[in-house]
Amino acid sequence: MTRRKLTQRIAMHLLLVPFLIFALFPFYHMALTSLKQNKELYDRNAVPLLITKGPTLEHYTKLLWDTAFLTWTKNSLLVTVLSTFVSLVIGTIAAYALSRLKFFAVGTLGTGIFVTYLVPTSLLFLPLAQVVNSKWALVVTYPTFLVPFCTWLLMGYFRTVPKEVEECAMVDGATRIQALWRIVLPIAVPGLVCAALFAFTLSWNEFIYALTFTSSSDQITASVGVTSELIRGDIYYWGSLMAGAVLASVPIVVLYVFFLDYYVSGLTAGAIK
């Protein structure tokens, strides 16, 4: 590397620094707060950027044993896993039909599904608020934004599978469904993984439906529990609040670390909600 190129490259990294601080500082501060002792947390003369009086796990133990945090997390997991699975199945067959088969009004249906993807949930939550107050309402309603997304994403993947591969199998006596199951789906595995990851993330992160359709402590999801149950009147338990925000993000962070490249490709394909 020439000297000029090296300086240029270092300059680029320096330009990145403010962006990285902007992106990461909130997480650093959140984690830091959750580990601070109360006497340091509420000391206005202390430096807020560091832990100077020793870390503590008391906020975490308080969160786990004195609140229903584990129940909320269990609810979140149940809702997320079920709605992801259902949406993936419905989305896969719809995407296959829309991208591969010729039938009545196929183009209109494809456009219709794309349009429903753009309808924001904030337009629909009021009429739906009439439905029962239960986490099962979330299992039923989350697919409304997950299915259009999975369908849209998988249509792209199915189009990349050459038609000839499938036709070969059918000439050899396989039915269309067998060809889909044994030939097309195995080729489209990266697409399925990507769709599953995004569906999982979107439903784990969903807030407005969860806030509207669930209210009692045994039904709410993790993000609703942390944002509403941990705040009592005007007294905020900032340490436990931040501990809750950190812990409830852990499942997504774990997935993210392992599947970063899928997230990047999914985002490029238009996952935006």
Next chain:
Amino acid sequence: MAIGRVGVAAVPARVSLRARVGNLLDREEWLGPVFVSPALFLLLLLVAYPFCMALYFSVSNAFIGRPSHFIGIRNFVNLWGSDAFRQTFQNAFVFTGAAVGFKLVLGLSLAMILNQPLWFKRLIRGAVLLPWVIPTALSTLGWWWMFNSLYSVVNWTGLALGLMDPPGPNWLGQRYYAMTAVVVVNIWRGLPFFVITILAGLVSIPRELYEAAEADGAGPIARFWHVTLPLLKPVLGIVVLFSTIFTFSDFNIVYVLTHGGPINSTHLFATLARQVGLETGRIGEGAAISLYLFPVLMIVVWAQLRFVRKQAY
């Protein structure tokens, strides 16, 4: 052997039924509708139907737990007499305009930096994308704490660097500061989408075009204006359209950070609709407020279908 004969007769009948269904499912004009129908049913039931219900509520005086009557467009008209609504209407455009504008400029700059040769490229990209994957409601709690009136780390840093006069702004308690705060958090959370999408657009621009422009004597700025920007236009269009509709209909950030306050100065359509429709129970009025999102949605859908899908196929 009567029994045996019955058995022989029964088996082909069953097989033929299965075979007939199987044959039908092997034909595209049957399998297609069968495969699409679960998705279609779900979306009709839980998107189209509630949307129609919203339309119905908006022209009625519906109130939680009371029979409703048709009142025409009175809800839509009466809203203009409410200070809270007029303020919200203005907020929605200020919020969307400022947030999308900053996201576009910052996103383009950051994408261009990331398109350069860098060390730890994967790690940097992972860090940049992180705000987008973490649940918004939870990360906004972190920002809420950062903007806290007594213990704000933003103010502490500002004071330490000499950028603010003590005690520093009360971010969530003063109207313009509160709006700035929600816009900043929206930029923070939405920037990754801009960066990653624009970066994908940048990578797909052929090197030869830059080399040709350079050979013709174009400097870096000319190359940006005459090569990068024109070729990025479709990508920028998609990103701005998508972002506009989701910024305009944003709920989470405002709900967690300010609840629309102080004095409605940060309310958006979605948060005001929830407050009016659910917290005070005037569902008809709430539905009318959320339907003000609809014209913007229509424009975005129209533009998407016209420009974007043409390129996708």
